[in-house]
Amino acid sequence: MGEVIVITSGKGGVGKTTTVANIGTSLAKEGYSVVLVDTDIGLRNLDVVLGLENRIVYDIVDVTNGHCRLKQALIRDKRFESLYLLPAAQTKDKTAVTTEQMKELCQNLKEEFDYVIIDCPAGIEQGFKNAIAGAERAIVVTTPEVAAVRDADRVIGLLEAAGLKEPDLIINRIRPDMVKQGNMMDIDDIIDILTVNLIGVVPEDEMIVISTNKGEPAVLDPRSNAGEAYRNIAKRITGEDIPIMPLEVNEGIMALFKRLIGRKK
């Protein structure tokens, strides 16, 4: 029996879909069987991030409505045999699926897969409630910005109220140079405020843009810093004890200059 994990955030655009694609791919690469479920009905995009947009025939609403069997709607990944996608419906709205249907769907999926990873839509309405309905574990994604951390706090409260105790946190798009200059909240600042368990820190990385352009998750690129961070997160999810490494600081010219001055003294 597998585990159902929801990736959520409250705020949009913080990296939920990127996280689902990368963690899922990494877990599949490690040999686990994985299904990624896109619950962002009406704003389907996990298929594009994975490069599977041309293969979609049926979607999640076809499954919950009984228009097709679950197996028919699952799309196998190009690269990994054990990785599947259940795409969101593009033309329906978020009320097309009920929480009861989601619970049943998750139950069925976890009988077949080691990991069921759910990509949650932004917001805290029906789409959010559906996404978390069948989950046993939650990972909250935030960025080091006031609005994103605030929304993460709200979502953590809602998750706990729904019985998803002790969600894990991913801080995405950290820029070590800006943290160093004091122009970006750092990991400790955010953890102090949210008091949750940190499962990983993902740096801002151009390779994410490039890999999204190509439809190839960054974890497959050994040169991508974000990819490495996601590979480590995937290992932590499976229970491996991998310490969270201090970010490699790309100091920037200003910091270097300051250090030089400091040394002369």
Add this chain to the structure above:
Amino acid sequence: MLELLQRLFGREEADKSKNVAKERLRLVLVQDRCSISPHILESLKEDMIGVISKYLEIDEKGLEVNLSNEDNYLALVASIPILRMKRTYAEEK
């Protein structure tokens, strides 16, 4: 000279934008977290009445319980008019 350079290239702790962000976040979360559903507040009130009535005779209708957000910290503020001390309690040494 060093000071000048530091002023040019580094800024004082307090102006660092991350500290501004942290402070704003803290304030906004104090507010967000202090919202409590009316339903829960009502059941809190009932429980309080139950407990306090064991010791004091209180004016249940005049009881007010609220969350208040003062000086950046959160407090439960209750105003509970006492009608009378319970005699049994006063007698016990």
